[in-house]
Amino acid sequence: MKALLAIWRRVRTSHAAMVSGGILVGIFVIAIVGPVVSPNDYLQTNFDKMLSPPGIAQLQIFGTDDLGRDLFVRSMLGVQVTIVIAIVASFVSLVIGVAYGAIAGYMGGRVDAIMMRFVDTLYALPFIFFVILLMVAFERNFLLIFVAIGAINWLDMARIVRGQTLSLREREFVQAARLTGVSTLRIIFRHIAPNLIGVVIVYVTLTIPQAILVESFLSFLGLGIQEPQTSLGALVDAGVNQTEGASWMLLIPAALLAIILLCFNFLGDAMRDVFDARDER
Amino acid sequence: MSLLQVDALTVRYGDVAAVNDLSFSIERGESVGLVGESGSGKTQTAMAILGLLPPTARTNGSIRLGGTELLGASEKNLNALRARKMAIVFQDPMQALNPFVRVGAQLGRILLQHKLADRKRAYAQVLEMLERVGLPDVERQYAAYPHQMSGGMRQRAMIASALITEPELLIADEPTTALDVTVQAQILELLAEIRRDTALLLITHDLGVVAGHCERMLVLEGGALVEQGTTQSVFAHPQHAHTSSLLAAAPRLDRADIPGGAPGDVVLQVENAAVTYAMQGREALHAVRGVDLTVRESETIAVVGESGSGKSSLVRAALGLVPMQAGRVALCGVHLQGLVEERPKATRRSVQLVFQDPAGSLNPQMRVAKIVAEPLRVHKPTLGELQRLESVTAMLEKVGLSAEYLDRYPHQLSGGQAQRVAIARALILKPKVLICDEAVAALDGTVREQILKLLRDAQTESGLSIIFISHDLSVVRAVSHRVMVMYMGATVELADNESLFGNAKHPYTRALLEAVPVPDPEHAGGKATLDGEIPSALNPPSGCAFHPRCPYAQEICSAEAPGERTVDGALVKCHFAGELLERR
Numbered sequence: 001m002k003a004l005l006a007i008w009r010r011v012r013t014s015h016a017a018m019v020s021g022g023i024l025v026g027i028f029v030i031a032i033v034g035p036v037v038s039p040n041d042y043l044q045t046n047f048d049k050m051l052s053p054p055g056i057a058q059l060q061i062f063g064t065d066d067l068g069r070d071l072f073v074r075s076m077l078g079v080q081v082t083i084v085i086a087i088v089a090s091f092v093s094l095v096i097g098v099a100y101g102a103i104a105g106y107m108g109g110r111v112d113a114i115m116m117r118f119v120d121t122l123y124a125l126p127f128i129f130f131v132i133l134l135m136v137a138f139e140r141n142f143l144l145i146f147v148a149i150g151a152i153n154w155l156d157m158a159r160i161v162r163g164q165t166l167s168l169r170e171r172e173f174v175q176a177a178r179l180t181g182v183s184t185l186r187i188i189f190r191h192i193a194p195n196l197i198g199v200v201i202v203y204v205t206l207t208i209p210q211a212i213l214v215e216s217f218l219s220f221l222g223l224g225i226q227e228p229q230t231s232l233g234a235l236v237d238a239g240v241n242q243t244e245g246a247s248w249m250l251l252i253p254a255a256l257l258a259i260i261l262l263c264f265n266f267l268g269d270a271m272r273d274v275f276d277a278r279d280e281r
Numbered sequence: 282m283s284l285l286q287v288d289a290l291t292v293r294y295g296d297v298a299a300v301n302d303l304s305f306s307i308e309r310g311e312s313v314g315l316v317g318e319s320g321s322g323k324t325q326t327a328m329a330i331l332g333l334l335p336p337t338a339r340t341n342g343s344i345r346l347g348g349t350e351l352l353g354a355s356e357k358n359l360n361a362l363r364a365r366k367m368a369i370v371f372q373d374p375m376q377a378l379n380p381f382v383r384v385g386a387q388l389g390r391i392l393l394q395h396k397l398a399d400r401k402r403a404y405a406q407v408l409e410m411l412e413r414v415g416l417p418d419v420e421r422q423y424a425a426y427p428h429q430m431s432g433g434m435r436q437r438a439m440i441a442s443a444l445i446t447e448p449e450l451l452i453a454d455e456p457t458t459a460l461d462v463t464v465q466a467q468i469l470e471l472l473a474e475i476r477r478d479t480a481l482l483l484i485t486h487d488l489g490v491v492a493g494h495c496e497r498m499l500v501l502e503g504g505a506l507v508e509q510g511t512t513q514s515v516f517a518h519p520q521h522a523h524t525s526s527l528l529a530a531a532p533r534l535d536r537a538d539i540p541g542g543a544p545g546d547v548v549l550q551v552e553n554a555a556v557t558y559a560m561q562g563r564e565a566l567h568a569v570r571g572v573d574l575t576v577r578e579s580e581t582i583a584v585v586g587e588s589g590s591g592k593s594s595l596v597r598a599a600l601g602l603v604p605m606q607a608g609r610v611a612l613c614g615v616h617l618q619g620l621v622e623e624r625p626k627a628t629r630r631s632v633q634l635v636f637q638d639p640a641g642s643l644n645p646q647m648r649v650a651k652i653v654a655e656p657l658r659v660h661k662p663t664l665g666e667l668q669r670l671e672s673v674t675a676m677l678e679k680v681g682l683s684a685e686y687l688d689r690y691p692h693q694l695s696g697g698q699a700q701r702v703a704i705a706r707a708l709i710l711k712p713k714v715l716i717c718d719e720a721v722a723a724l725d726g727t728v729r730e731q732i733l734k735l736l737r738d739a740q741t742e743s744g745l746s747i748i749f750i751s752h753d754l755s756v757v758r759a760v761s762h763r764v765m766v767m768y769m770g771a772t773v774e775l776a777d778n779e780s781l782f783g784n785a786k787h788p789y790t791r792a793l794l795e796a797v798p799v800p801d802p803e804h805a806g807g808k809a810t811l812d813g814e815i816p817s818a819l820n821p822p823s824g825c826a827f828h829p830r831c832p833y834a835q836e837i838c839s840a841e842a843p844g845e846r847t848v849d850g851a852l853v854k855c856h857f858a859g860e861l862l863e864r865r
Contacts, residue, residue, distance in 0.1 A: 172642035175602055176706065178621055180656045181629040194646035 010274045017270030020263040027260065031079035040070035042077050043228050054248055063248050065238060074230050075253055081231040082212050082260065085145060089211035090204050092150030097157025098200060102188050104158070105165025116162065119155050127152055135223055145224055149211045157203055164199050168192050198272055205268020209261045216257060232257045282348060284309045284449055284480050285330070289342035290352075292325050292334065292504075299325040299338075301504040309449065312473070312481040314491035314512065316527065317501035318725040319696075323484045325504070327452050330482075331369055332359040346450065364395045368443035372455040374435035378427040384438050385411070385423030388445055397446060406445065413475055414441040415467075431814050432588075433464035440472065444479065451476055454484045461587035461752060466796035466809035469494050486725065488531040489755075489798025492516060493807040500524050512802045530726035531800040532755035534782060544762065545578030546613075548746045549599070549632065549714045554608035556594045556770075566818050568594040570770040571608070574748070576714060579740060581747040583761035585754060585793070589815045591770035592750050596716050600632060613713065630660050633707035637719035639699035643691035649702050650687040653677065656710045672709065680705045680735055697728035701735070708739060715739070716748045721756060733760055754797050758782055766790050769818060769826040776851030786853040788831050825856065833857055 011017050035042065040060065046068035054063040054071075062071035104115035131148045138144060168174060169192070177187050216233025218224035225231040232253045239250030283306035292300040300322040307313050317323050328334045330344055332351055344351040346366055351359065371377040379387055385407050392403040411419040414437040427435055436456065443451055453472065457465035472481065473494055483495055491498050491512060498515050500508040500523065508521040519525045556569040569591040576582050584592045598605040601621030610617040612628050621629060636642035643652055653673045657664055664672075674684050680701040691699055700720065707715055717736070721729040737760070739745050751757050757764055764781045766774040766789065774787040785791045792811040799806035811830050816822055822829050828838035835856070843856045 172636040172638060173644040176634065176636070176642055176703075177644075177655065178602065179600060179629065179632070179634055180706075180710075181621075181626050181659045182655060183659075184622065191644050195644070197646070 011271075014270040014274055016266050017274065020266035020270070023259065024263045024267065027079060027256070028083060031076040031083070034076040035073045038070065038073050040073050042069060042073045042230070045069055053246075054252075062252050063246070065249055066242060066246070071235075071249065071252060075232070075235060075256060078230050078232040078235050078253060079256060079260070081225060081229070082215065082233075082257070085149065085215045085231075086208045086212045086264075088146050089149040089153060089215075090207045092146065093153035093157050093207055093211075094200065094204055096150070097154035098161050098193060098196065100154065101158040101161025101163075102165050102192050102196070105162040106169050106184070106188050106192060108166070108169070112162070116159075119158055122151075122155055131218060131223060145215060145218065148218075149214050152214075153207045153211060157200070157207070160199060160203055161196055164196050165192055168195055202268060202272050205264060205271065208264045208268075212257070212261060212264075232260075283307060284311075284347060285482075286345040287326075287330070287342070288344075290326070290329060290344060291341040292322070292329055293339045293341075294337055299504050300329065302342075303501075303504070303506050304342075305499055305506060305509060307450065307480050307482060310478040310480055311497065312476075312483065312495045314495035314498040315482060315484045315501065316486065316488060316491055316498060318486065318527075318727065320503075321501040322504035323501055324454055326501070327369065327454050327482070327484055330450075330452065331363060331367065332356075361395070364391065364446050364448075365397075366448055367450040367452065368446065368448040370436070370439050370443050370451065370453040370456045372458050374432070374439040375427060377439055378435060378442075380427050383424050383426055384430070385425075388438075388442050391442060391445055395446065407441075410441045410445045411438070414438070414444075415471055416441075432460055433467065433814050436460060436464075436468050437471065440468070440475075444475065448479055450480045450482065452482045452484070455486070456483075457490065458485070458487075461814070462754065462796045463587065463792060463809065463811045464814055465490075465798070466807050467812075469798075469807060470809045487798060488516075488527060488726075488800035489807065492800050492802045493798050500527065516800070516802050527726060528800065530730045532726075532729075532753070532759055533800060534755055534758050534794065534797055534806070544580035545744065547575055548578050548613055549574075549576045549748075550611045551575070551595070551599045552609050552611075554595060554598055554610070555606045556591070556598045556603060557606045558603075560819070564819060567821070568770050568818060569598065572767070572770070572772050574599070574765065576746045576748055578713075578746055579744045580763070581740065581749055581761045583749045583751060583757040583764045584767060585751055585757055585764060586767035587752060587793075587815050589769075589818060590767040591818075592767050593718055594770075595767070596634070596718060596748060596750060600634060600716065626660070630656065630710040631713045632716065633710070633712040633714070634716045634718060635700070635703050635707050635720040637722050639696050639703055639723065640691055640694075642703050643699055645691050647690075648687065649677070649682075649689050649691075649694075652691075652702060653705045653709055656706060660710055673705075676705045676709045677702075680708075681731070695728075696724055697731065700724060700728075700732055704732070704735060704739075708745075711743060712745070714746045714748065716750070718750045719752070720749075722751065722753060729756070736760070754782075754793060766793070769815065769821055771826065771854065772852070773827065773854050774851060776853075780849065780851055784849070786848050786851050786858050787855050788833050789827050792830075792832075825854075 048068065049064050050066055050068045052060065052064045054061055060070050060072060062075055065071055065074065100115065104112045134144050134148060174187060174191055177191050215224055215231060216236065219231045219233030220237040225234050235253035236250060236257065239253060242249045285307040287306065288304050290300055290303045291298060303326060315323050315326065329340060330351065332354065334340065340352055342352065346362065349362065388407040388410060389403040392398040392406060398406055408419050408423060411422055416422045416434060416437055430438065457468050460468060469490060483491065485491060495512050497510065498512050499506055500521065502523045508515060508519065508524045515524060516528065519528055551574040553571045553573060554569055555571055558566045558568055560566050572595055574595065584595065586592050594603065597603045599610050601619065601624055604620060612631055615628060617624050617628060650670065650673055653676060654669050657669050657672060677686060682698060682701055694702065721732050724732060736747060740747060749757065749761055758778065761778055763775065763777050765772055766787065768789050774781065774790045781790065785794055795806065795808045795810050797806050810832065813830055816829065824839040824841050825843050828834040831838065837856055843854045846853050846858050848859045
């Protein structure tokens with residue numbers, strides 16, 4: 001609790017973290033509360049009000065799409081999906097990647113060689129075919145997208161963490177711990193992992209936008225979220241077909257996507273400074 | 282007019298004054314020593330003179346070189362001055378030389394850049410300069426990259442690059458701190474010999490270096506000048522209390538103050554240890570070749586030797602941090618095998634290690650309380666949180682740190698404090714053997730004294746055995762009962778303190794002793810009696826490994842490795858061990 005408070009106190013000193021974090025929290029809150037409060041429903045088609053521009057009538061502030069569905073509610077739904085995917089995918093890649101990389105790096109020798117060759121093999125699989133195969137083999141499934149993105153992202157993380165671990169392993173405080181009899185697992189998770197935080201935070205901030213982009217890309221190709229569910233990527237895809245006459249269908253979800261990506265990038269940059277204990281005076 | 286005139290120089294960073302109201306002058310051709318502990322503003326002064334301070338620094342006062350004001354001078358004017366009038370030699374030549382450019386080309390560039398020579402003459406001039414700094418086979422060195430040279434050769438090349446423009450002022454910032462003692466002696470002699478009428482400002486923490494090589498000296502404390510005068514008079518009659526304490530803390534070879542008490546039973550025994558590192562695609566490197574080491578209760582044994590002599594590999598193998606190819610280790614009669622992870626837990630708490638770099642040996646992400654408590658967590662898991670904290674606080678108090686340090690992170694500690702924490706962590710389980718690997722090498726004189734006292738107290742209190750690894754013979758003189766000298770992975774001499782420092786039997790030991798700078802201008806020591814540097818362990822010389830550098834070498838030395846001999850109670854590996862005294 002005390003540690004959390006200390007981190008919070010340091011986060012507060014960073015303007016970039018506060019502003020971008022604030023914007024993200026704001027968007028998330030609206031994304032969760034908005035669809036509940038709004039009188040409109042994401043499924044409800046209305047052929048009388050197809051492609052109506054943003055306005056305050058019926059609280060359709062983002063307008064409607066080509067089936068007359070409320071774009072605000074659908075966009076917020078898309079943000080929800082985007083957030084869930086971003087968080088779950090980067091959490092999966094964080095946990096698997098850090099553990100895998102730290103173990104391979106610390107064990108070294110043959111263990112390291114075998115573990116990293118496995119990573120190389122996975123790298124060699126072409127990602128898009130892999131996803132299409134998954135989609136074909138199983139039903140199109142929300143969960144599959146997490147699996148696909150997580151399964152790809154942890155590879156980079158594992159490589160980066162392993163490289164850092166290789167150099168940390170030779171540091172004297174690790175040798176001191178070995179001498180004292182600290183168990184290998186404890187060395188990896190208490191001595192090595194905390195010192196990886198700088199790199200890991202930076203890398204996670206790269207994977208979150210990356211995961212969001214990958215999801216959008218899949219949805220844009222029609223391989224991701226399926227109608228009537230939606231995501232920002234799917235909304236952009238729909239918007240592209242309506243650029244003439246209903247440009248808001250493209251601009252609004254695209255702008256949301258861009259803002260979220262930018263904020264995550266700024267936030268990550270600031271978090272790296274915050275999490276580095278060496279800066280604490 | 283003085284060559285360099287510094288008046289009321291102040292260098293500030295925000296509210297902190299790194300240099301405060303400093304005034305001094307240097308005459309043409311003079312050698313002046315600038316001494317002080319770390320943080321006393323020595324390097325800041327040098328950087329201010331050279332105009333190399335970072336933009337965040339605020340300066341005041343005046344620095345005149347031959348009448349030209351340097352503070353506030355334009356970068357263009359400074360560049361011209363830096364090339365022709367002043368030059369600097371840094372501590373680490375590897376950092377100062379460009380790793381991608383051949384050494385000769387780097388030197389030539391200086392001449393060409395400042396239009397001091399055309400291409401043809403530059404080549405000849407560089408070769409001549411390389412020869413003057415004593416580099417062998419200059420044509421080859423001209424074409425060498427910095428990483429292909431040894432540390433001593435690199436520093437020679439650095440000096441060559443500083444002197445090639447024949448500056449009027451040479452600033453040397455700790456030029457030999459990163460070098461072995463025999464190489465240090467060579468470099469200092471070289472500096473004195475070839476600078477001709479170039480004035481020298483020698484920045485150092487080592488009073489022995491100043492005593493041997495400077496006519497005058499300046500003593501800095503906290504950015505202010507506390508004393509200046511001729512070297513003789515300052516050493517003989519220091520006026521300021523800080524100078525006296527620096528002099529008192531300077532280790533000397535003629536003083537030993539070792540706790541008495543007869544050493545007890547054998548605690549740690551290493552027999553015939555061999556350590557080999559596999560080199561990719563090349564022959565293996567034999568770092569340690571069959572070394573014995575025995576430590577008794579309440580005894581301090583020092584292991585000395587230049588870098589690359591295998592002293593660190595020896596103890597790391599004994600500890601099980603690196604694999605040992607051959608030999609056996611016994612702790613109180615219990616045979617220890619394999620790496621440290623494979624050894625019984627109970628034996629692991631009995632041997633602890635303190636490292637050279639105090640900051641690097643503490644996990645930067647852990648607070649002091651957790652660092653010191655970790656051994657307890659492992660070996661006394663039944664201890665409650667409160668009891669553990671009590672033991673940690675008591676241990677910290679023993680090493681001279683109050684409870685307020687419990688919540689600090691390592692980067693919030695000074696070097697000395699961090700080393701105290703490292704010692705607290707090592708001693709909290711009451712080990713039988715403490716290994717100090719260059720544990721005081723990175724510390725200032727007064728702090729070093731405190732740490733050494735701490736170790737002595739721990740020894741008298743609990744009968745701790747200490748293996749003290751050091752390249753610094755004056756520290757070894759002050760702390761050890763017995764001394765083992767290593768050269769290229771083998772023991773060359775093993776004797777008790779008095780006998781080794783009073784009457785060394787091996788020519789290598791003698792050369793080491795003669796090379797140690799003594800803080801006394803009357804007999805300054807620091808003599809370079811050895812040529813060259815320790816050869817590569819990948820390609821060791823035949824016979825006695827020391828013969829290529831040995832002033833007494835005979836034919837037999839290159840043909841046959843000398844066996845172990847006992848002379849006056851000392852173990853010596855030299856064909857002429859007993860006869861050396863008469864030969865002098």
